[in-house]
Each structure stands twice: as C-alpha cells, then as structure tokens.
Amino acid sequence: MIKDTSLNFNNIPNELITLLEIIEMDKGTESFSFPQAFNWERFVELAKHHRLYPQLFSKIKELNISIPTAVNKSLLRLYQRNTFHMLHLTGEMNRVSQLFYHNQVKTIFLKGPILGKELYGDISIRTSGDIDVLVPLESIETVDRLLYEEGYVKDDYFSTILDDWKWRHHHVTYFHPIKQIKLEIHWRLSPGPGVEPSFMDLWNRKRHSTISNVPIYMLGKEDLFMFLISHGARHGWSRLRWLADIHQLVLQGQNWKCLYSILEKYEMVHLTGQALLLSSNLFNTPLNQEMEGCARKQEAVRLAKRTIFYFERLVNLHTEPLPLEVSSYHKSYLFSLKSLKQKVIFILSFLHPYPEDAETLPLPKSLHYLYFPLRPALWFWRKAKKQAVL
Structure with missing residues (x-):
C-alpha cells in the first residue's frame, strides 16, 4: 500500500472520504463515528454519483453502523432498485447470449452483471446501466439484423466517411423501448486510433462466466484488467466504482509477469500505475513489490494528480453539453494519457x-x-x- 502525500486530496468532499472509509472497514471493526457538521444529503448524492451505494449499504448493514433513518431508507431504496435492475439485465444477457450463439456470432460480455459476480461474488453489489458486448467486426451486420428483429432500436449517434467508424469509434448503442434496456455492441475495446488485441486473441483467452448455465463468455483475467484500466482512465476515474473494481481485481491476485507483458505491448503501463496509485491511496489496496514499482513511476504519479480534478467535482462525462471548464480539461487530460507513439498516431489521424x-x-x-x-x-x-x- 502506498500513501503518496504529493496527491492533494484536501479539496475532496469530506463526505466522500467518509464514504470510502466505511467501504474499507473490516468486520469486527470498532464503532464508527461520523465527523461533525456532516452533510448527509451530499453523502447520499456522492454514493449515487460514484455508484458505490450497493457496497456502502451492504457495509453499513453488516457493521450495524448508525445513520439517520431517512438516509438508511434512501440507501435501501437505491440498493433494492439496483438489485432488481441487475436481475433484469442478467435475464436479458442470457437471452442475448443464446440469440447470438444460435446464430454463430462469437460473443464476449465486457461488463454488466458478470462483473458483479466475478469481482464481488454478488450481482447486487455492483451497479451497471447497460450490457456491453464485444463481437467480431465482421459480425456487426448480423448483430444489427438480429437486434432489430428482437425489437431493439439503433442509436446512430455518429456520422462516418470512408469507413472511419471501424477505427475511430468502438461501439454503437441499441435501446429496447419496452424492456427499457440499453445494449452496447463493441467491435473494439476502446476508441481509436490505437493498437489493441484482436478479437480472436481475446476470444482465445476468454473465460466462461459462472453467472448462468447459459454459455456466457467474459474476458480473460489479464484482458479484463487491461480493459478496466483503459476504460477508467479514459473517464478520469470520475466514478470511483471503476477504481473499486481495480481494487477487487488486485485482491483476487494477478499473474503480474503475464499481465505486465500485455500492458507493455499495448503501452498501458503508465495507465496501470495511475490506477494502482489511486486505488492504493483511496481504497488502501495492498500492492506487491512489482505493482508498487509501477505505481511509483513519475508518469503514473503525474496522471494520478490530474484525476483529482474529477474527484473534487460531480463530473458526469455522459451528460452533454459538458460545462466549458470540464470539457476543456477533459480534452487536455485525454491527450495526456497517450504515450508518445500514441500521440503521433492520434495527430496523424487528423489527415484522414x-x-x-x-x-x-x-x-x-x-x-x-x-x-x-x-x-x-x-x-x-x-x-x-x-x-x-x-
């Protein structure tokens, strides 16, 4: 565990620090006292924003922590609503998996209920707004037809020219108006331009999820770590649920030699160091010697410092239009995440x-x-x- 004093958390809301302290508590810990002048409304708001309320409610219930009745009822409602939603998503995930399987479409589920089961052992402990599915690029037309027949409506939110969608974008969204379910079909793990594992590489390393008797496939352990690092970093870790996932992955143990070779190949060592440093400071994540070395690198520390901007605010990057301050900062932040090679490729992509x-x-x-x-x-x-x- 690293406690880097150069990371200035002084302007992070006190209610968020308290929330994280509760989540980190072990069973048998002595009674917990809340700070004076505590804003309970903000406490609940932050739990909702960072999508940590299932973990928070479970921990409060487990440790019998005393909180105001109104706050407890709010967290209970959120927890119950999420449980029903995750069960709903799980049922639809099973149906989509069977649909694609019977039509010879190779499918890897990226997030959603499988992460709740994989990382926390319980789908109700993690939130998810939609179902993310990775399919081969050549299956996109087949998937589009199958989902249309199932009642899904495609959200064509981007224009394209000369097939630039294949590498500039990485997913398209479908929505079922009756089931009220959003489905994201990915053909890449992340937006381009950039090099990442081919679908067949990921397919050959896939794992079978234990969430259902239906064949549900998920990313291999190292690929999942890489994907969650890339996704969280790209969003500035603006929802701490993503760092909580990294914390859980580290606790489960990683084959660092195998993982590092993949991260190095796809130039993501610096992003991993950023995530490990933040997770260690905010979630007290225990790091082995190799992980500590990665987290202490100068570039990792620099990038970790840049994310504090998001922790000090309630930043929702999916709500357009973004405030000018956030939009400008995030644009600069995204460019700072790239390695030198990635920056050159990104700049050259403007010629297309x-x-x-x-x-x-x-x-x-x-x-x-x-x-x-x-x-x-x-x-x-x-x-x-x-x-x-x-």
Missing part, C-alpha cells in the same frame, strides 16, 4: 477525412478519396468561416 469534410463539400461517394488531398483546405475554410461569424 472527417464527415464534416463531406458536409463542407459534398462529393459523390466514388470521389470521396479526394477528401484526402482536400482536407487541409476544407479545414481552413471551416475555421475561417467560423471566425468570420464570431
């Missing part, structure tokens, strides 16, 4: 045409290749036009 180019100068599809040489001029035109309006 964007859908905005086709909107600026519509051309027949057969001539879309002309957007490559025309892109600098079209970008300059849009910039000049915008400045003129201002």
Whole structure:
C-alpha cells in the first residue's frame, strides 16, 4: 500500500472520504463515528454519483453502523432498485447470449452483471446501466439484423466517411423501448486510433462466466484488467466504482509477469500505475513489490494528480453539453494519457477525412478519396468561416 502525500486530496468532499472509509472497514471493526457538521444529503448524492451505494449499504448493514433513518431508507431504496435492475439485465444477457450463439456470432460480455459476480461474488453489489458486448467486426451486420428483429432500436449517434467508424469509434448503442434496456455492441475495446488485441486473441483467452448455465463468455483475467484500466482512465476515474473494481481485481491476485507483458505491448503501463496509485491511496489496496514499482513511476504519479480534478467535482462525462471548464480539461487530460507513439498516431489521424469534410463539400461517394488531398483546405475554410461569424 502506498500513501503518496504529493496527491492533494484536501479539496475532496469530506463526505466522500467518509464514504470510502466505511467501504474499507473490516468486520469486527470498532464503532464508527461520523465527523461533525456532516452533510448527509451530499453523502447520499456522492454514493449515487460514484455508484458505490450497493457496497456502502451492504457495509453499513453488516457493521450495524448508525445513520439517520431517512438516509438508511434512501440507501435501501437505491440498493433494492439496483438489485432488481441487475436481475433484469442478467435475464436479458442470457437471452442475448443464446440469440447470438444460435446464430454463430462469437460473443464476449465486457461488463454488466458478470462483473458483479466475478469481482464481488454478488450481482447486487455492483451497479451497471447497460450490457456491453464485444463481437467480431465482421459480425456487426448480423448483430444489427438480429437486434432489430428482437425489437431493439439503433442509436446512430455518429456520422462516418470512408469507413472511419471501424477505427475511430468502438461501439454503437441499441435501446429496447419496452424492456427499457440499453445494449452496447463493441467491435473494439476502446476508441481509436490505437493498437489493441484482436478479437480472436481475446476470444482465445476468454473465460466462461459462472453467472448462468447459459454459455456466457467474459474476458480473460489479464484482458479484463487491461480493459478496466483503459476504460477508467479514459473517464478520469470520475466514478470511483471503476477504481473499486481495480481494487477487487488486485485482491483476487494477478499473474503480474503475464499481465505486465500485455500492458507493455499495448503501452498501458503508465495507465496501470495511475490506477494502482489511486486505488492504493483511496481504497488502501495492498500492492506487491512489482505493482508498487509501477505505481511509483513519475508518469503514473503525474496522471494520478490530474484525476483529482474529477474527484473534487460531480463530473458526469455522459451528460452533454459538458460545462466549458470540464470539457476543456477533459480534452487536455485525454491527450495526456497517450504515450508518445500514441500521440503521433492520434495527430496523424487528423489527415484522414472527417464527415464534416463531406458536409463542407459534398462529393459523390466514388470521389470521396479526394477528401484526402482536400482536407487541409476544407479545414481552413471551416475555421475561417467560423471566425468570420464570431
């Protein structure tokens, strides 16, 4: 366990610190006292925002911690609602798995109820808003047809040109209006551009989940660790549930030699150090010698410091439009996560045409290749036009 005093948590709400202290408590711990001038409304709000209320309620009940009746009722309602929702998602996950299996679509479930079962031993202890499924890129059309026949509606939230969706984006969302279930179909683990394991590499390392008798496959242990690190870092760890997941993975034990080789291959060692350092400081995660070495690296400490911005605020990156302060900071933060090689690839990706180019100068599809040489001029035109309006 590392306690890095250079991480300044002084402006993190006192109620959040207290919440984490309760979650970390062991059975048999002496009675817990809440600080004076404690804001119970904020306490519940933070538990909801960070999606930690199932763990919090379970721990309060287990340790018989005294809290106001109204607060206990609020946490109980949240816990019960989440339990029913997770059961609902589990049932739909079984149906989707069977649907894809009978239509020869290889399927790996990334998050959702399987993480509750895998990491906490109970689907009710972890929240999940939707079901995330990874399928091979070549199966996307088949999946689209199958889900349409099942009553799902596709949310076409991005435009594309010259098939850039295949590497710029990583998933598309479907929603079932009757079941009120959101389903995310992934063909990549993370948005591009960037190198990541192929679907077949992930498939060959997959595991069978014990959540159901129906064939439900999940990522291999090292791949799951890598995926959760990438996902949490990309969101600034703005919901501490993601760090709680890393804490649980570390407690379960990792084959560090195998894990490190994968992280090094995909240039994610610095992101892992960031996550381990934060988890150690906020959740008292015990780290072995190799993990401590990773967490103490200068780049890991620098990135960990940048996430404190998100802990001091209730940042919801999925709610558009973002406040200007958050939007500007997050854009800079995302770029800082990239290695030098990843930054070069990202910058070079701007040379590839964007859908905005086709909107600026519509051309027949057969001539879309002309957007490559025309892109600098079209970008300059849009910039000049915008400045003129201002």
